[in-house]
Amino acid sequence: MNRENAINILSDLIEIKTVNGNELEVANYLRDLLLKNGIQSELVKFAENRANLIAEIENGPGKTLVLSGHMDVVSPGDESQWTFPPFDAHIEDDVIWGRGASDMKSGLAALTIAFIETAKEKNFSGKIKLIATVGEEIGELGAEQLTDLGYVEDVDAILIAEPCNLGVVYAHKGSLNYKVSSKGVAAHSSTPEIGKNAVEHLNRAMSEISKHFEKRAEDFSNEMLGKMTHSITVVKGGTQVNSIPDFAEFEANVRTIPELKNQQIIEEIQEILARLNKEKDFELNMEVTANQSPVQSDPNSKLVKTIIDVVKEMPDLLPMNLMKSMGEVLGKDLRETLDVSFSEIKPMAVAGTTDAAQFMKDRSDIELAVYGPGMPMLNHKIDERLPLKQYIDFIEAYIRIINNYMNV
Structure with a gap:
């Protein structure tokens, strides 16, 4: 998929207002996008105008990997305070502005595109599931529903595309x-x-x-x-x-x-x-x-190691370079506050929760990696935005991660 199409997909998702609801419109959009690329998907209704999306691709025996992101966003607050309207997906100087640009429609779009490209190339063994959830911001509602319905019973590993780009989260409170x-x-x-x-x-x-x-x-x-x-x-x-x-x-x-x-x-x-x-x-x-529930997985898992190895081959995704590019967007040098230990990507544990808390509540054996594009310092804030290069780089990274992990 070329750069222009990838950016159009992200823009379309940002323009859909999914403030604590209305995820059905995003689910329908993703379903149509997948169908155009020859992939069937299923919608699991949560409530009126709310549905999760699940799609699967399979290529022989092997592990089962879940790619997951949520479709809802938090309120933009006082829209008059935004430099550009929060649901216009305005692009200027190769930066896309809007609610969800960072948390986490960029991650969801990047995973979806990587899923489509992987399906075309078939350079993997096993099963890959794409799961887009409702209500993560208000209680991980969709992840809880899908877990209770058994959609992650056969899963070996989960990659969640929350905006975490300076490290790979393997545990959180x-x-x-x-x-x-x-x-x-x-x-x-x-x-x-x-x-x-x-x-x-x-x-x-x-x-x-x-x-x-x-x-x-x-x-x-x-x-x-x-x-x-x-x-x-x-x-x-x-x-x-x-x-x-x-x-x-x-x-x-x-x-x-x-x-x-x-x-x-x-x-x-x-x-x-x-x-x-x-x-x-x-x-x-x-x-x-x-x-x-709290989540604790293996920091030395195959999935975490795969991500670290891929990032080593993509210098623009190394923490120091990401801090430089994000600092340019914010107009300040973020590297001045960067701990030297973050010069290379590494496993990390955080306080914030993710859909993994539901997916893994009865499965401590699942490999977990939370890793995705974004500007974490702008999550839930006015003027949320993201450098488009980071978004495009993550699409390529996800393709490599999926192929490398599913062929190890």
Whole structure:
């Protein structure tokens, strides 16, 4: 596929507004693109206007490799603050602007094109699956659905094209979101004794939970991922200053590690709330709103090593050169902040979660590599953009990675 066609595909994807939904339009676009190139695909409905896409190519016996990316994007925020409209896919000075240019329609497009080219060349052995998911940004919804339906049961390795270009991610923390609500009894603030202050009860719960997990974080650590973290991020309660509030709630996020599993954390929070409800006559309730497990795979896996070997042969994808090109886009020298250890690409562990948390929740034996084009410092921000050369380079890199891995 020539450069112009590749850029047109990325532009088309950026122009489709998939802010936390509407992925069906992207899935249909990819289905039509694959069909034009002789590849059948399947759409798995998630909800109205939302569907995952799965396509397979096979060439004899061998490993099964998944190529995966998500179709949704986060909100662009105040569109008037953007230099160019966020869904126009504006191109200037060989840089494409728009929501999803980095996270992660460039990665999804590059994988899809590499998948098509691999199907044409048939220079591989085994099975390759292309999976495009819904709802990664709001809970990895599509990946969870497809995993529960058995679409990754036969998988040996997964390559996810999230915007991670300075290293190959083989492990990341989990993410647990939960909400605690407090019910009280309203009263006038001049007679607080006849009410039950939901805010004060919630404050007690916040304090005890926070102290508990400060200690737990000291007790558990992971050599690659470090310590778990617990952060209260949203607090709501009360309606006016002279009224005892009858309702309050907080939301929190826990970045989890394998040594202290998500379910154990949930149970410990529930125990604290149950004790306060019994001892203090509070009415506290917990709701889990997102639950992604930590992921830990082999940093020396065949897939990770294959990526490292391919990048060594493509100097423009070496971290120092990527930092130079991305710095030129941002108008500053990013290499001044680059650790010397990043002069060559290497395996790395990160705090952020990916669809791998769902794909691998029951499969610790899967080889994982998260590696893709992007400007990570612009993810979820105004004026998200990407040098087109990086996008084109990643298409070539993916083709080499797929062929090398599937022929080892």
